[in-house]
Amino acid sequence: MLIQLKGGRVIDPANNRDSVGDVYLKNGRVVAAPEGREPDEVHDVSGKIVMAGAIDVHSHIAGTNVTLGRQLMPELPLIAASEGQPYGPSPAVWGSYATGIRYAEMGYTTVIEPAMIPTHAIQAHKEMAAIPIIDCAGLVVLGNDDYTLNLLRKGDVKSDELKDYVAWTLAHSKALGLKVINAGGSEAFKFNARTFDLDEQVPEYGVTSRGIVEAMQQAIADLGVPHPPHVHTNNLGIAGNVDTAVATLKATGGHPIHLAHIQFYGYGKEGDKGFSSGAPALMEAINKHKKATVDVGQVMFGQTITISGDVLRQFDGRRAANPKKWVINQAEGNGTGVVPYNYKKKSFVNALQWAIGLEIFLLAEDPWRVLFSTDHPNGALFTRYPEIFHLLMDKNERSRWFDALPEASRQVSGLAGISREITLSELAIMTRAAPAKVLGLTDRGHLAPGAVADVAVYTEQKNKTKMFSAADLVFKSGKLVVRKGTVVDLSWGQCYHVDPGFDRQIEKRVRSYYETYYGADPSWFGVTETVSDRPDRFATIRCAS
Amino acid sequence: MDSTLQRAADLLAQARFPVFGGLFTDVDGATAALALAQKLGGVVDHAASEGTSRAARVMRETGSTPASFGEVRNRADTVVLIGDGPRERDADLLEKLFPAKNLPRPGDNKRELIVVGTKKGKTPAGIRTTEIGGKNPLPELVALLGAATREMPFETRDAALGKKVLSAGQRLRDSAFVVFVYDPAELEEPVMHTVLETVRYLVKTTRASTLAMSAPGNGDGVNLCSIWTCALPVRTSFAGEIPENNMWAFETERLLKSGEADALVWIDALDGAEVAPPTRAFRGVPSIVLSSKPVKAGRDDVVIEVGAAAADHDAALYLPPIAGIGVVKAKSAKSDKPTVADVLNKIGTLIDEKGAA
Numbered sequence: 001m002l003i004q005l006k007g008g009r010v011i012d013p014a015n016n017r018d019s020v021g022d023v024y025l026k027n028g029r030v031v032a033a034p035e036g037r038e039p040d041e042v043h044d045v046s047g048k049i050v051m052a053g054a055i056d057v058h059s060h061i062a063g064t065n066v067t068l069g070r071q072l073m074p075e076l077p078l079i080a081a082s083e084g085q086p087y088g089p090s091p092a093v094w095g096s097y098a099t100g101i102r103y104a105e106m107g108y109t110t111v112i113e114p115a116m117i118p119t120h121a122i123q124a125h126k127e128m129a130a131i132p133i134i135d136c137a138g139l140v141v142l143g144n145d146d147y148t149l150n151l152l153r154k155g156d157v158k159s160d161e162l163k164d165y166v167a168w169t170l171a172h173s174k175a176l177g178l179k180v181i182n183a184g185g186s187e188a189f190k191f192n193a194r195t196f197d198l199d200e201q202v203p204e205y206g207v208t209s210r211g212i213v214e215a216m217q218q219a220i221a222d223l224g225v226p227h228p229p230h231v232h233t234n235n236l237g238i239a240g241n242v243d244t245a246v247a248t249l250k251a252t253g254g255h256p257i258h259l260a261h262i263q264f265y266g267y268g269k270e271g272d273k274g275f276s277s278g279a280p281a282l283m284e285a286i287n288k289h290k291k292a293t294v295d296v297g298q299v300m301f302g303q304t305i306t307i308s309g310d311v312l313r314q315f316d317g318r319r320a321a322n323p324k325k326w327v328i329n330q331a332e333g334n335g336t337g338v339v340p341y342n343y344k345k346k347s348f349v350n351a352l353q354w355a356i357g358l359e360i361f362l363l364a365e366d367p368w369r370v371l372f373s374t375d376h377p378n379g380a381l382f383t384r385y386p387e388i389f390h391l392l393m394d395k396n397e398r399s400r401w402f403d404a405l406p407e408a409s410r411q412v413s414g415l416a417g418i419s420r421e422i423t424l425s426e427l428a429i430m431t432r433a434a435p436a437k438v439l440g441l442t443d444r445g446h447l448a449p450g451a452v453a454d455v456a457v458y459t460e461q462k463n464k465t466k467m468f469s470a471a472d473l474v475f476k477s478g479k480l481v482v483r484k485g486t487v488v489d490l491s492w493g494q495c496y497h498v499d500p501g502f503d504r505q506i507e508k509r510v511r512s513y514y515e516t517y518y519g520a521d522p523s524w525f526g527v528t529e530t531v532s533d534r535p536d537r538f539a540t541i542r543c544a545s
Numbered sequence: 546m547d548s549t550l551q552r553a554a555d556l557l558a559q560a561r562f563p564v565f566g567g568l569f570t571d572v573d574g575a576t577a578a579l580a581l582a583q584k585l586g587g588v589v590d591h592a593a594s595e596g597t598s599r600a601a602r603v604m605r606e607t608g609s610t611p612a613s614f615g616e617v618r619n620r621a622d623t624v625v626l627i628g629d630g631p632r633e634r635d636a637d638l639l640e641k642l643f644p645a646k647n648l649p650r651p652g653d654n655k656r657e658l659i660v661v662g663t664k665k666g667k668t669p670a671g672i673r674t675t676e677i678g679g680k681n682p683l684p685e686l687v688a689l690l691g692a693a694t695r696e697m698p699f700e701t702r703d704a705a706l707g708k709k710v711l712s713a714g715q716r717l718r719d720s721a722f723v724v725f726v727y728d729p730a731e732l733e734e735p736v737m738h739t740v741l742e743t744v745r746y747l748v749k750t751t752r753a754s755t756l757a758m759s760a761p762g763n764g765d766g767v768n769l770c771s772i773w774t775c776a777l778p779v780r781t782s783f784a785g786e787i788p789e790n791n792m793w794a795f796e797t798e799r800l801l802k803s804g805e806a807d808a809l810v811w812i813d814a815l816d817g818a819e820v821a822p823p824t825r826a827f828r829g830v831p832s833i834v835l836s837s838k839p840v841k842a843g844r845d846d847v848v849i850e851v852g853a854a855a856a857d858h859d860a861a862l863y864l865p866p867i868a869g870i871g872v873v874k875a876k877s878a879k880s881d882k883p884t885v886a887d888v889l890n891k892i893g894t895l896i897d898e899k900g901a902a
Binding site for chain 1: 604607748866
């Protein structure tokens, strides 16, 4: 069937397009304007904005950590709603079903779960397969597991064993890429460390955090995996940690790196309270390091819950739990920390965190390298995205919020001095084109012929919160799934992964290792096509090598 | 088979408040049961959910501090075994927790075992073991150990026990990684709270955790599936506007006895495990029984033979060694028996078709 979206303002920065025109969809793909054929279905979108479906590069939507969060705080969506926070179509917004529905209503069509634990990959995939409409992918976590650290303990890895192990893990868990969380820090926590810096050594293993990140970058580069290591670096949430983030960027050498939720690393320690905005220094470094991409992890005020494989950080953060309950899960690799948190407008620190995130967005010279995220649910629930778009695109709205912050926070924030307003085209880059490019998902995030027919149509209005809360139309793979902000057709997306080759010897080594130390067979947690009952669930993204 | 499925669909379509019980099935079976319960406004419960429900409530109230089986096996220097439940659930538990070879451990202590309130049983060779027992009830023993660990004053008439508990408390404070192992089905909530508070006291200076034994019949796998579906564990009702979890109100047997439930779907289809049906399951309440074993059913019940998960078909189940969901391959090369998921999904489709007609 040929579908025509007629007469809208098409904003497609990947193809330098921002003009009124038509978009054609056929057999699940965007196609060129056909000659001599009438469309089967025409949608008059004149006066409306047409963009590719949005892509979230970093949102915790599935897997062990998320499930622990749901267990600890099933009441979260109800509390959020009572505070006036928008939430999903049902109080089960924490559930997989509601996650897909709400994302689709906002015009999102692809979401990446950035922390899939290798031994629990089957659960993560089953959860993702229960999320309707959107396409998904998972990044698998390595860097704190004994197998990796044991290889690195031997000094420089002369054989290809680490590369093979990384490739095996990616393939075994059907992951799109690799996530490194506080490299070595979670393992150091097991030896009772309470802090861990870039050049500290992991007890018993000798290797430093810097060494682990470098080794993972090299392995990913050698394997030709499109998405660079997605790195959650050391000292998250600590005053003065902007130095750690800048040092990590400097340490990356010539390899690409993606730094996750950098708002949580944008902290200086100036001022009477020892806490200040490090955003200018951080953005200066990011603007310089052309091979670095980041997502922001914007904070919004209100109740949420923080969930992270950075168990060391979360252990420290348990003291700020609100409500006062928390989970520390000690497990293979990273473990998990789950700590509820309520970001308060009246809090000096929280107000500054909110402002720092916005500063980061607004100081970005290149929106292609500064991607949108709240690190859902850590900075804010993903249901808050439209409010944040509004703040970025409307300086008056920003001032309205800023003026209500505590005086002490306003005095040390540079936000009031920034008049920039993010344009629709820049927003399309941060939420569509750039995530697709960074993830290596070349068939989405744009509207050129051949792209997957994921399209979102919005009514342009001054109130950007309203505009982006409910898309007029959303097409997923060419099928109309949302009309006037409401889901009209439940479809099921695909899951993307890489499948780099490796020397099969690694399978024997890993099997022997798991049998000896865990009494487990790695085939138990290997993800196969049958993890979902839909035969076309998986699609492979090609590696460069 | 088609007419049997149609009878089941007719029965469920008429039900006002059906309960999906037993649930000895794999994750796909649980997924299908949850979908049908949501469609019909029914309840999901698991036959072994007494323990998991208690643990879930403690979790919601105050949190938890779990360790994976692999972490305990490799890293713990002191294991505290509470009650008889853990060894009843897994007779080889201690051998698995004290293997000959393990990964680097924190601290310099030799590994030790402390058993609290258990019957005499085999303990691992070469591992120093302290037994804290006597006639005192288990909750009291756990409370004594908690007090001794926190250096709080306590009194006990049994002087020898008191001395032993004090010594054990000292050992816990001196340990690098203490793990308390228990079965939630055996411990009441206040006892779980005592253990949790002891862990939270210890972690101020060192590492400490808990290892809860998994529920039989893939109880933990079914529970996880329920949580990612609606954020709530089993014993949840979908009858109202929002899902509601209540460990007393939505227990299968109670719902049947009280007459609140007017239909039962009973599922018993897991290799190596079987579950006794509720006493009134086949008397007075219209029932649909999905079983991989021979069933004595009432005249009006609908009985559907299904394959046993992990025997007749591959099955995603909660596997304690990986502390998560893994896949166990089928024992039989080929089986034509339908899975629980196949049957429930078909019943759901038939109900939809009937509604649409």
